[in-house]
């Protein structure tokens with residue numbers, strides 16, 4: 001017995017040690033074969049301002065480390081050159097029309113498949129720190145610490161997994177501090193990590209940090225050769241934008257006014273940097289080209305100061321990777337959500353399919369896998385990140401993702417069937433900077449752009465005309481190329497399933513939640529009421545709101561229409577009947593010169609629809625239906641009037657209260673504070689959803 005026990009014990013011990021040995025081998029293998037992924041994402045960073053890309057305007061020694069020790073991509077493109085949509089593409093590996101996020105202001109549907117969720121499933125710990133800009137709460141991240149919306153350059157409030165936090169300091173530094181804190185303290189060292197370290201900088205309006213605010217003071221930054229572009233040789237789209245250094249920089253952009261949220265200490269440093277220079281400018285009294293040149297210098301220097309801080313802070317993280325020994329098994333990616341104009345074509349901003357904004361910087365370091373100092377000319381895209389990360393993690397790539405893993409490209413083994421053309425689609429019109437909607441295709445040598453709402457095309461021969469100054473679309477010499485590219489554009493649209501419609505995740509939600517009566521105003525207990533044929537009416541003098549309902553935050557016309565109206569008896573042809581929201585987002589229903597009018601404020605821009613005249617001193621039933629699909633319909637005494645409102649959309653729920661009788665607080669419309677409706681209002685209702693004909697009729701005539 002004794003002997004047997006001993007044997008058993010020995011066997012058990014042997015088996016146990018074998019298991020332990022196996023486990024630790026697996027762990028070692030796991031550690032050796034599954035690299036950490038550090039994704040460094042800046043916002044609006046032009047490759048023209050990275051010295052690894054041959055910048056003539058600045059030096060970025062730390063960013064260059066990634067290129068020098070890894071690979072620089074000279075043909076990295078985005079699907080849609082704008083912040084939010086690019087972020088959604090990175091997370092989903094799908095074009096905007098399939099991930100539902102095609103323009104800033106959309107809300108990212110975090111319930112869909114994302115690379116962060118798939119990496120979590122594959123055993124990675126996931127985190128996002130810095131700019132998020134997708135509105136919805138980050139899903140698929142074990143840890144997040146993100147800016148709210150765009151977030152300020154100084155003193156940012158942030159949302160974290162553990163609740164809201166208020167920081168004091170410069171945002172680029174704070175995001176880096178939090179990233180280092182995550183690497184040092186928060187993560188589980190036993191698991192590989194996927195960390196998105198995402199800067200706000202160098203986004204508009206380029207507020208330098210206290211450490212860099214005096215850089216470039218005694219320098220003149222070289223101008224791009226297209227700073228004084230006259231837009232001849234291209235379609236009307238290029239002329240009709242609103243993003244020129246010449247005309248469209250604000251006083252805040254130009255630092256003629258300081259930011260409003262600085263601490264007294266910070267303001268002191270700020271004023272010391274700008275007050276004297278601004279005073280000198282007043283004396284110079286510049287105009288014409290000289291003023292444009294001055295604006296260019298002021299703008300670009302501030303932009304570069306923001307980059308200086310990004311460069312320095314990325315250096316801190318790279319240093320920590322080295323010190324901690326993490327560098328060896330961490331793939332480091334530096335890229336931006338898209339490129340940017342540093343005065344090229346006379347512009348700042350992005351959006352276009354022209355090279356400076358269509359391209360984005362991309363540098364990747366992966367010790368032992370990527371040969372140091374290599375340059376890739378392969379056409380890669382932000383569409384490829386999701387699959388690349390999954391491939392690196394050894395996880396499966398879902399068939400419905402639309403990019404391709406760049407891993408073989410990193411390893412110097414570009415597949416034979418790698419893409420030879422890139423498809424682009426920009427949607428945000430009307431919108432900030434007024435860049436027309438367009439899609440197009442770029443091949444190695446040519447680029448075809450279709451401004452499809454304007455029915456205008458451009459074709460560029462990038463070899464002959466690298467600055468894209470003269471479209472050859474109408475040049476008969478290019479007839480064959482044009483035909484070929486038109487075919488390629490069509491092929492890519494089919495390949496990427498872009499038939500012009502955008503997936504509406506809200507449709508299912510809207511269906512699940514039928515029309516709701518949010519509020520019916522019957523004024524039974526109010527002051528200033530009198531009897532009317534339509535129940536109790538409230539008498540308004542135009543100076544006082546008759547009702548104020550706080551925003552529920554739920555009432556979101558992005559995915560369900562809004563129906564608003566009731567009986568009105570105007571004694572004046574001007575005044576706000578009802579409004580919600582303010583100067584950045586909201587809607588207002590009013591009489592303007594006797595006509596019923598409905599306006600939407602979206603991302604600060606105002607879009608208005610005007611309906612028919614409403615008679616004074618009599619009752620009229622007036623309803624406006626605001627639809628998601630840029631449609632606005634009036635029903636005046638039951639008569640349907642479709643209007644041509646260009647952008648009757650709201651991209652979210654207005655935060656301000658709903659007010660009846662006037663627009664108070666932050667104003668939606670461009671009227672003064674004394675904007676109220678004068679007359680009587682009865683049976684006013686607010687529905688979330690639409691009504692059918694019978695329901696509308698029942699509202700007008702309850703019997």
Ligand SMILES: [Ca+2]
Nearest residue numbers: 043044083337
């Ligand atoms: Ca951006």
